[in-house]
Amino acid sequence: MHFNTLAVAATLAATVSAHTRVYSIWVNGVDQGDGRSTYIRSPPSNSPVKDLSSADLVCNVNGGTPGSAFVTAAAGDTLTFEWYHDNRGDDIIDGSHKGPIITYIAPYTETNGASAIWTKIDEEGLSGSTWAVDNLKSNNGKKDVKIPSTLAAGKYLIRTEIIALHEADAAFNVNSARGAQFYPSCAQLEVTGSGTATPDENFDFNTGYTYSDPGVVYNLYAGSTTYTIPGPEVWTGSGSGSGSGSATTTAKASSAVATSAATSAATSVASVATSAVSSATQVATSAPTTLVTSTKAASPTSAATSTSAAAAQTSSSGSTGAAALYQQCGGRGFTGPTTCATGTCKQWNEWYFQCVSA
Ligand SMILES: [Cu+2]
Known part of the structure; x- marks a missing residue:
């Protein structure tokens, strides 16, 4: 018994060791103060989420627990998300945890956000050999995101995430000890100003991020100089709220396109039932080719390579x-x-x- 307790304690230490969370948000360079469990829906630990079917993928553990405050900012302002590892201003996240940083917005909800309500407003992936996480560490944990200047006033959830790719050459659903590590963080935001645009990508993380996505199962060590960031394209800021046009403006490679189109369709027909969305997603896998106007090159070759490498590794371990x-x-x-x-x-x-x- 004593031995087991020690083993469990050591495992917990290992799990907690290298992870990260958001401490605060700055508005145009002004710190809004410790936001943990006030305007940030903070999770109980800095551990990642790896299961793409989990509601925790959206706003992390406790993401359905509303905070007590909102950050107020105007459309067009710059928000700075400040991350930390164990204490503010420390090493932020371990250097092995390389990957993209992506930010989405949704109409405010007191739920956990696990539905087709999200629109991407910012993304940073790989540039040369430098990852978004490398830049985050060298910038003392701070990541700037501009609120679209056309965004309609109102209350929103804003969700930023790091995806750490150090074990992402294997898919979590194939090997649960490995897989991409998602660090999502949702904050409560009240936007002011005279904008009129309503985000309309209707993205659902639980159906929109998949294990066949080349940005989710990715070999960080293969020397690739390209990386396809998962999810839809960054919103153009011209959405009317009707949903029309989003399928083309957000078109990206393969599954993200199909999911976006299917989700929009399902939403416009009826209130969102999860089963309807997922069946629509499957139907739309043979997506109309006219929707694929991607401006980003998918990399089927590297995806195939990393998948087979992961499979080989799983069987040999x-x-x-x-x-x-x-x-x-x-x-x-x-x-x-x-x-x-x-x-x-x-x-x-x-x-x-x-x-x-x-
Ligand atoms: Cu970690």
Whole structure:
């Protein structure tokens, strides 16, 4: 019993070690103060969400618990989300946790936001060899997002997320010990001004992010210089609220397009039933090709490569006594193999060692 307790404690330490949360929001450079559990719907820990079917993917654990306050800002203002690891101003997030930062907005709701209500307003992925997370760390945890200048006044939920890709070469639904790590954070925002545009992408995270998305299952260590950010295109700011036109303006690669189109259709026909949306999504998988006016190149080759690499790794793990490429090979509380069948064991931090290419 004593031994088990220690093992559990070590595992918890490992789980909590390298993660991140949002501390506050700044408006045009002015700190709005500690927003945790006031205007931010803060989760109880800094752990990631990995299950794409979980409602926690949207506004994290406790995302359906309304906060006691709102941040007030005008359309066109710059919001700065300030992240932290354990304490404000620390190392923010471990350097291994590379990936994009994406921000969405939705009409204010006291629910957990798990429905087709979201519109993307900002995204930053990979530029050269620099990830959004690299820039976040070098900017002391701060990420700027501009509120669209045309946005109609009113109350909103604004959701920003980091997707950490250090274990994303495997899909979570194939290997639950691995998978992309999502760090979503929802804040309560009251927008002022004379804008009239209503965000209309009607994006649903639980159907719009999928394990076949090249931005969700991605090999961070393959030396790729391209990355396809998941979700719809960034909103143009011209939405009328009718939903018309969103399918073309938000068109992106493959599943995101189909989901967006299907979701809009389902929404306009009836109030959103989850089953209706998911069946519509499947029908629309053979999406009209006219919708695919993507301005971003999908990378089917790298997607296929990383998927097969993940499959190979899954089938080879556990039987050889050595960790496969990109698997964990050490760290506090880790009890698996500490040698690498391929590559060398790199120490990212005290808690996480990983087999990487030599
Ligand atoms: Cu972490």
